[in-house]
Amino acid sequence: xxxxxxxxxxxxxxxxxxxxxxxxxxxxxxxxxxxxxxxxxxxxxxxxxxxxxxxxxxxxxxxxxxxxxxxxxxxxxxxxxxxxxxxxxxxxxxxxxxxxxxxxxxxxxxxxxxxxxxxxxxxxxxxxxxxxxxxxxxxxxxxxxxxxxxxxxxxxxxxxxxxxxxxxxxxxxxxxxxxxxxxxxxxxxxxxxxxxxxxxxxxxxxxxxxxxxxxxxxxxxxxxxxxxxxxxxxxxxxxxxxxxxxxxxxxxxxxxxxxxxxxxxxxxxxxxxxxxxxxxxxxxxxxxxxxxxxxxxxxxxxxxxxxxxxxxxxxxxxxxxxxxxxxxxxxxxxxx
Numbered sequence: 069x070x071x072x073x074x075x076x077x078x079x080x081x082x083x084x085x086x087x088x089x090x091x092x093x094x095x096x097x098x099x100x101x102x103x104x105x106x107x108x109x110x111x112x113x114x115x116x117x118x119x120x121x122x123x124x125x126x127x128x129x130x131x132x133x134x135x136x137x138x139x140x141x142x143x144x145x146x147x148x149x150x151x152x153x154x155x156x157x158x159x160x161x162x163x164x165x166x167x168x169x170x171x172x173x174x175x176x177x178x179x180x181x182x183x184x185x186x187x188x189x190x191x192x193x194x195x196x197x198x199x200x201x202x203x204x205x206x207x208x209x210x211x212x213x214x215x216x217x218x219x220x221x222x223x224x225x226x227x228x229x230x231x232x233x234x235x236x237x238x239x240x241x242x243x244x245x246x247x248x249x250x251x252x253x254x255x256x257x258x259x260x261x262x263x264x265x266x267x268x269x270x271x272x273x274x275x276x277x278x279x280x281x282x283x284x285x286x287x288x289x290x291x292x293x294x295x296x297x298x299x300x301x302x303x304x305x306x307x308x309x310x311x312x313x314x315x316x317x318x319x320x321x322x323x324x325x326x327x328x329x330x331x332x333x334x335x336x337x338x339x340x341x342x343x344x345x346x347x348x349x350x351x352x353x354x355x356x357x358x359x360x361x362x363x364x365x366x367x368x369x370x371x372x373x374x375x376x377x378x379x380x381x382x383x384x385x386x387x388x389x390x391x392x393x394x395x396x397x398x399x400x401x402x403x404x
Contacts, residue, residue, distance in 0.1 A: 073098065085358060086114075141236045142167055145175075210319045245300070252312050
């Protein structure tokens with residue numbers, strides 16, 4: 069049976085998802101939702117889509133849609149996703165899942181009540197190098213992972229438009245970029261629950277009314293800690309988006325460039341395991357990552373499996389973001 073997918077939002081990331089849909093057998097792109105007639109007409113022409121709507125409500129009234137891909141500004145994620153879920157339509161929603169944890173919790177309830185499936189697009193879980201490193205950790209190569217360091221930073225660049233406006237975005241660089249580093253660290257650690265967060269979140273490089281700089285300390289159940297940096301317009305960062313370092317009691321691992329360093333104390337040497345990925349990728353966020361993400365979601369729908377990262381994983385990330393903002397406001401550790 070062919071599944072029918074519709075898209076909300078006509079920007080860059082929505083078009084990445086549409087390209088993923090175009091290359092997937094058994095999936096048909098049938099509709100685009102956008103409030104700007106010119107944008108949705110261009111999108112429809114680009115991807116051979118016939119149906120065009122100004123609102124999700126109008127789309128749902130017509131029906132004949134199985135999946136909705138939500139790639140609109142953050143303030144629309146929860147209401148659009150909830151409307152689709154309550155109509156029994158499966159939803160792939162871009163990160164951050166919602167404006168805050170309360171919105172994410174409402175989305176989770178809608179998915180659980182309706183039985184429709186919800187995938188939160190934490191795309192790095194579908195990256196080849198991330199999963200190579202996860203397999204090494206699972207195999208015990210690093211022993212117990214004690215701490216991680218990661219970053220989600222744009223160097224000498226930052227977005228404009230709704231990304232920089234609190235009423236539409238909720239947060240700034242933390243919600244846009246830091247969430248990638250948070251989720252990647254948590255995924256590699258095996259999705260532990262956070263116990264507390266301490267953070268300094270600020271606007272230091274711009275005059276935006278959202279944050280452009282952040283440093284976060286996350287304590288996890290089991291004892292591991294994660295340090296995460298988020299930013300726009302920084303003059304330097306330690307690595308590209310979602311780059312992560314992991315310090316285990318038996319060795320060290322990192323993403324981008326991806327490798328392991330395993331010390332032999334008796335021999336007094338360190339073995340470097342290099343899986344052969346290029347040190348700098350030609351395209352850091354490759355289309356193939358999004359292709360795998362959508363293919364996985366479609367397989368979950370067809371096989372009636374609960375997708376991961378779903379509502380639970382997305383909610384934890386929103387709880388961490390909320391706690392980081394509160395910690396920065398009050399200057400204290402926030403318990404979770």
